[in-house]
Amino acid sequence: MSHSHHTKTLPDQLAAPAFVAGWRSRALVIGAIFSAVAVVLGFLSGDGWSHFLRAWLLGLMITFGFSVGGMALLMVQYLSGGKWGLLVRRPLEAMSRTLPIPFLYFLPVAIFGVNFKKLYLWAQYPDAASAAKQHLITNEQAHAIIFKHGMLNPTTFWVTSLFCFAVWFLYSYLLNSWSLKRDADPAPNVPYWQTKFENISGFGVVVYAILLTACAILWVMSLDPTWYSTVYGLQFLVGQGYGVLALVILTLIGLSNAEPIKTIFRVTEQHDLGKLCFAFTMLNMYLAFASFLIIWSGNSPEEIPWYLDRIRGNWGVIATLDVIFHWLIPFSLLLSRDLKRIKSRLVVVCCIMIFARCWDMWWLIEPNFADARRNLHFSVGMLEYLAVPTALIAFWMAYYFTQLTKRPLVATNDPHLAEILEPEHAHA
Amino acid sequence: MPIVEGTYGLLAEFDTPTQLVRAAENAYSAGYRRMDCYTPYPVEEAAEAIGFHKNEVSLVCLIGGLLGVAAMFGLETWISLWAYPLNIAGRPYYSWPAFVVPAYEWTILFAGLSAAFGMLALNGLPQVYHPLFNAANFRNGASTDKFFLCLEATDPKFEPAETRSFLETLAPLSVVEVEY
Numbered sequence: 001m002s003h004s005h006h007t008k009t010l011p012d013q014l015a016a017p018a019f020v021a022g023w024r025s026r027a028l029v030i031g032a033i034f035s036a037v038a039v040v041l042g043f044l045s046g047d048g049w050s051h052f053l054r055a056w057l058l059g060l061m062i063t064f065g066f067s068v069g070g071m072a073l074l075m076v077q078y079l080s081g082g083k084w085g086l087l088v089r090r091p092l093e094a095m096s097r098t099l100p101i102p103f104l105y106f107l108p109v110a111i112f113g114v115n116f117k118k119l120y121l122w123a124q125y126p127d128a129a130s131a132a133k134q135h136l137i138t139n140e141q142a143h144a145i146i147f148k149h150g151m152l153n154p155t156t157f158w159v160t161s162l163f164c165f166a167v168w169f170l171y172s173y174l175l176n177s178w179s180l181k182r183d184a185d186p187a188p189n190v191p192y193w194q195t196k197f198e199n200i201s202g203f204g205v206v207v208y209a210i211l212l213t214a215c216a217i218l219w220v221m222s223l224d225p226t227w228y229s230t231v232y233g234l235q236f237l238v239g240q241g242y243g244v245l246a247l248v249i250l251t252l253i254g255l256s257n258a259e260p261i262k263t264i265f266r267v268t269e270q271h272d273l274g275k276l277c278f279a280f281t282m283l284n285m286y287l288a289f290a291s292f293l294i295i296w297s298g299n300s301p302e303e304i305p306w307y308l309d310r311i312r313g314n315w316g317v318i319a320t321l322d323v324i325f326h327w328l329i330p331f332s333l334l335l336s337r338d339l340k341r342i343k344s345r346l347v348v349v350c351c352i353m354i355f356a357r358c359w360d361m362w363w364l365i366e367p368n369f370a371d372a373r374r375n376l377h378f379s380v381g382m383l384e385y386l387a388v389p390t391a392l393i394a395f396w397m398a399y400y401f402t403q404l405t406k407r408p409l410v411a412t413n414d415p416h417l418a419e420i421l422e423p424e425h426a427h428a
Numbered sequence: 429m430p431i432v433e434g435t436y437g438l439l440a441e442f443d444t445p446t447q448l449v450r451a452a453e454n455a456y457s458a459g460y461r462r463m464d465c466y467t468p469y470p471v472e473e474a475a476e477a478i479g480f481h482k483n484e485v486s487l488v489c490l491i492g493g494l495l496g497v498a499a500m501f502g503l504e505t506w507i508s509l510w511a512y513p514l515n516i517a518g519r520p521y522y523s524w525p526a527f528v529v530p531a532y533e534w535t536i537l538f539a540g541l542s543a544a545f546g547m548l549a550l551n552g553l554p555q556v557y558h559p560l561f562n563a564a565n566f567r568n569g570a571s572t573d574k575f576f577l578c579l580e581a582t583d584p585k586f587e588p589a590e591t592r593s594f595l596e597t598l599a600p601l602s603v604v605e606v607e608y
Contacts, residue, residue, distance in 0.1 A: 289528065296525050299517065337486065423446060424473060 008263050008421045014408035017258035024401040031394035038387035044380045051381030052388060053118050054369065057109050058361045059392030061220060061236075064102035065357070066247055066396065068168055069240025070095025072208045073248070074175060075201035078194075084272045086416040087265060091251045093179060094403035095244065096172045101396045103165050109219065110161060114154050121145065122152040122225045140302075144225040152222050160218060164211040171204050183413045190415055212237055223368035227306045231291045238287055239357060242280040246353035249273050251404070253343045260410050264420050267341050274340030277353070281334060285327040309367045313374035318363050325356035358389055432608045436559035437463075437580040438591050439566060440600035445471045448575035451598040452477035455579060458594060462583035466560070466576040474575075485547050492542025493535045500534035501527055563604045578606070 042052040074092035077085030113119030122145045125131035132142035145152065178200075182193045213233025221232050249270075255261040295303045311319055330353050339345045362385050367373045410417070442448045445467060452465055452474055465474040475481075504527040508514070513521050548554070560566050560578060570576055577600075579591055588605070595603045 293525050293528070299519075335490070 007423065010410065010412075010417070010421060011259040011263055014260045014410050014412075016405040016409055017255065019258065020255075020401050020405050023254070024398045027394045027398040027401065031391050031398060034387050034391035034394060038384060038391055041380060041383050041387055045384065047379070047381045048118070049112075050118060050369075051379070051384040053108070053112055054365055055384040055388035056105070056392065057113070057119065057219065058358065058365055058385060059389035060102060060105040060109055061361050061365075062243070062358055062389060062393055063098075063105060063396040064215075065236070065240040065243050066095055066400070067099045067102050068096075068208065068212065069237075069244040070248070071099075071168065071172055071175065072205060072212075072237075073241060073244050075171075075204045075208070078197040078201040079205065081416075082272070083416045083420050084269045084276070086411060086414055086420060087252060087261075087269050088248045088273070089179070089411050090407060090409050091248050091255075091404065092244070093176050093407070094400055095247075097176055097403045097406075098396060098399050099165070099168055099172050101399050103169075105392060106161065106165070106219075110158060114157050120152070120222060120225075122148070122222060123154060123157075126153070140226050148222075148225060151218075152225060157218055160214050164215050167207060167211060171200075171207075174200060175204075179411060180407070183408070183411055185413055188413055190413065193413065209233070209237055212240070220364060223365065224306060224309075226302070229291060229295075229303075229306075231287055235284075235287050235291070238280060238284045239360065242277075242284050243354055243357045245273065245277050245280055246350035249277065249346060250350045250354075253347055255404075255409065256343070260408075264410060264417075266420065266424050268424050269420070270343070270346070271337075271340050274334060274346055277330070277349070278334040278340075281327060281330045281353075285323070285331070288326075309373040310363060314376040315363070315367055315374065318359075318376065322356070322360050322363050325352060325359050330356070434608060435581045435588065436562075436606045436608050437578045437586070438588070438595055439560065439563050439576055439578045439604045439606050440595045440598065441565055441569065441602045441604070442575040442577070442600055445474065445575050447599070448577055449473045449477050451577050451595075451600070454598055455577065455594075459585050460579050460583055460591075462580040462586075464578050464580070466566070466570045466578065468571050468573060468575075471575070484550060485543060488546030488550070489539050489543040492546070493539030495542075496534040496536075496538025497531050499538070501531040504530060559606050559608045563606050565602060565604060566606075574601075 038052065038055075042049050045051055070092045074089065074096055077088060077092070109119065114123045117124040121137065121141060122128075125137055125142075125145060126149075128137065128142040128145035131137050132139050137145075150156070175197075178193075178196065182197075185193070213236075216233045216236040220236075221227060221229075252261060252265055252270075252273075256265045292307065295307060298304075309315070330349055333339055333345075333349050339349070366382075366385070440451060442451060448465060448467065449471065452463070455463055456477060456479055461479065463478055465471070465478060467474060505522065508521050508523070508527075516523075519526075560570075560576075565574070566576060568574075577595075579586060579595065581588075585591075592603055592605075
């Protein structure tokens with residue numbers, strides 16, 4: 001029998017192992033190579049950098065999901081408790097501290113997409129009525145742009161987005177600085193800190209859900225001004241949880257080759273995190289399919305075109321693959337108890353899950369544009385969806401790894417720490 | 429059913445799950461195979477220690493779920509295409525999106541029932557009589573705060589005196605001989 005019967009002791013050295021610096025330089029190299037590829041493709045594609053910007057938006061949504069979603073999961077684990085929460089706390093804090101990166105990524109989307117009118121139809125045709133008369137846009141689009149003008153205009157876009165970032169920067173600052181203070185607290189006032197974190201997190205989760213809905217609507221949904229769906233924000237929320245869980249498991253498994261994670265990462269908690277992934281896989285599919293089923297049943301001419309844009313003209317293949325990557329593969333694999341307990345296999349599932357997030361985002365973004373809707377076709381610009389997000393995610397990862405090395409990887413002022421050091425069978 | 433008499437086994441009582449798991453591992457490596465652990469709550473390592481690595485409940489559950497989804501999806505397809513085709517808002521007869529929800533419900537229903545009844549079928553419950561309840565300390569402790577290891581007399585290695593002294597080396601609270 002391999003497992004120990006004795007309570008383990010926490011290693012003296014809690015800092016991130018040295019190989020994290022190696023991960024970072026690898027991420028930087030990948031980022032640099034794919035940036036160069038993206039720029040070359042931008043010149044070759046001859047579409048006025050349109051696809052470059054669309055792919056940039058995809059990269060923004062994925063890295064934004066890791067940062068803000070990581071912060072949301074951090075708050076959720078303060079609220080739910082549980083030993084898995086202690087394990088993931090420092091990686092999630094590191095994710096929440098990467099918020100400056102999505103903010104930098106957001107600026108080009110806002111400046112070029114809105115102010116230079118490269119992405120959003122409502123920014124391009126503020127005078128929608130005359131644009132419709134000249135047949136630049138359809139009557140439905142004109143109607144939607146006029147009707148939604150209060151929300152879909154450059155000022156609201158900037159103000160809302162900056163407000164969301166400001167609130168999240170504040171939350172990221174508070175959660176991170178309190179966490180260090182908690183560890184440094186000479187008197188272990190555990191109930192005091194638990195209450196403090198529960199209070200900020202309970203409110204924070206609600207604020208996060210509302211602000212995320214606003215951002216998802218402004219940044220992605222408004223690419224098609226005619227589209228509306230009340231579950232849209234929630235789908236992004238669950239998608240962020242899905243991606244963050246996959247990333248945090250990858251991080252822990254990567255770090256578990258060395259101390260201190262080697263000591264505290266037990267199979268029980270790995271199994272728990274795998275089960276959470278399974279739950280998110282199910283919830284994600286549930287929301288996506290429920291919204292599709294309702295709109296399919298209603299078959300109303302106001303709603304159904306959004307799906308037809310994403311099914312007809314070979315987009316159906318992409319949608320089917322989306323279901324396979326997003327749900328069928330992770331769901332079938334995560335059914336297995338053994339798989340969740342074997343690191344090398346769980347890693348594969350987590351990689352598929354992160355890839356599926358990008359695939360899904362591509363399917364959400366690209367068919368919004370007139371040249372692509374109901375018409376999936378190859379163009380050089382399409383390759384930007386490979387190059388730009390890879391570069392953006394790689395640079396984000398490099399910053400994330402830097403943040404991981406900034407703090408001890410284990411939060412110490414927490415009663416769960418003693419429990420996690422016990423042998424696995426001490427508690428059921 | 430013939431009346432069985434004699435010794436059912438030797439029951440060792442422990443205070444902590446750690447001691448139980450260690451004892452079970454020692455008994456397994458000493459060559460005992462017919463044994464069982466009894467704990468107030470699931471202790472997965474105890475099952476592992478006595479060489480019980482897998483059970484078939486998950487397989488039964490999976491088969492149940494697959495049967496459920498196939499049955500409901502098949503039923504809906506058969507009704508809509510052959511038995512009672514209806515034109516509903518001009519949709520095709522084979523409108524699979526509408527079939528998914530009932531098929532999903534049946535998957536969960538069949539999987540849940542298969543897991544519950546499969547578990548009962550495979551673990552031999554309900555059982556009206558078990559010899560271990562003849563031991564007073566078992567009756568009091570097994571469902572509250574004590575952890576038990578029983579080496580059964582049907583094990584070829586079982587020798588009342590030897591087995592008892594072996595168990596006593598594992599520092600139990602007590603070793604009790606249990607009658608059928």
